[in-house]
Amino acid sequence: MRVFLMATAAAFMTVGAPAAMAETPPAAAAAKAKYNSSETEIGVMLDDPAAKAIIEKHIPGMTTDEQIDMARGMTLKAVQQYSPDDVTDAQLAAIDADLAALK
Template structure:
């Protein structure tokens, strides 16, 4: 019994001060996820076209859209809204891919 108590006491003394502190370690609070700069549901196409990096992302997933002569008429719309008029080109999958890439922009 004394031997066990002695081993426990020696082990506790060998621990760093923070490990033997009475207060348990608190997990770090997770930083809130930063809202993306742009999104296909909230950002108008005009804003995306005016940012070369965002425009390149659209070109990557929907080739030809930004060079279409009618794109200027859609500047005030979102890509999500345009999906109604071009569902074969502006698919949910492509919008998700665009959103993922747009989220990487700072």
């Protein structure tokens, strides 16, 4: 997991913020109450204990990695492009299903 986060951070610093990180207007953010792997920043989910537990359930070790703070502004989907073996489509689908069940 550490290698994947380091690669993600390095790519993020080199390339800049991916399009998925474009700032969302507050009104649009308020309209979307649910989290998802393609639009919600990792940091937002890490700040919610229930969402954090879901991430940890499907990608063990990600939320406790010492370098996770470097990925807080990215989405899980954005991280996937840098580490497709560690963050798979199946994991993202399972995460999204569990996140959809949150209130």
